[in-house]
Amino acid sequence: MGIEGESWSVEKRFRVTEVFLGVLWCCASAYLSFYFTDCLMSRWLLNYTPQATLVRLLTINALNAYITSWVLYLSGGSEDPRLLLPAWISIATTLTFLYHLTHPRLAILKETSLSISVFSIASFISLVSLLLQLHLTRENDPPVPLFTIARECWEYLKIGVYKIGMAGRREL
Numbered sequence: 001m002g003i004e005g006e007s008w009s010v011e012k013r014f015r016v017t018e019v020f021l022g023v024l025w026c027c028a029s030a031y032l033s034f035y036f037t038d039c040l041m042s043r044w045l046l047n048y049t050p051q052a053t054l055v056r057l058l059t060i061n062a063l064n065a066y067i068t069s070w071v072l073y074l075s076g077g078s079e080d081p082r083l084l085l086p087a088w089i090s091i092a093t094t095l096t097f098l099y100h101l102t103h104p105r106l107a108i109l110k111e112t113s114l115s116i117s118v119f120s121i122a123s124f125i126s127l128v129s130l131l132l133q134l135h136l137t138r139e140n141d142p143p144v145p146l147f148t149i150a151r152e153c154w155e156y157l158k159i160g161v162y163k164i165g166m167a168g169r170r171e172l
Contacts, residue, residue, distance in 0.1 A: 014134075015082060022077070022084030025092050032095035033064055039102050074146040083144065086131055093124060 037060055044053040068091055072078045077087035 018085045019081050022081070022088050025085065025088035029068075029088055029092040029095055032092060032099055036095055036099045036102065037061065037064075039099065043102075074144075074149075076142055076144040076146070080142045083142065089127065089131070096120070 037057060040060060041053060041057055044056050048056070069078075071091055072084075072087050075087035075090065076083040
């Protein structure tokens, strides 16, 4: 119920839920980013001076911020809050992969890590499937720049393949 006793529309509930989940995944990305850089910093402190480690830490954080801003732009999340959720899920997934790639594996944690990985992959596939279903059933979604660029590249690729095929036939 709203302030005046009105119930929220379905679209308003979807938007609030999507923005809330986007913020939740943003917080998860911040958490993963911290542990990813912490893991790298621990290794760097063993091999480099504190000044060199600080330069590497600032560089990795600047790179992280730059790539995050591009992911938000390409997904359309910087233009429309309804597209923040898929963008932040992509960012969190990438950071999770990078963390597991750089995190040292201990023999004791191997079984736990494997079970968590399997659960995470299943959760991710389920989440992506549900998001895809949600976004395909809606009308009037804003255009996503990444999809627009991909469609244009696909068209150019088809034209190029057609021209190469035509040039090959002329030689015969």
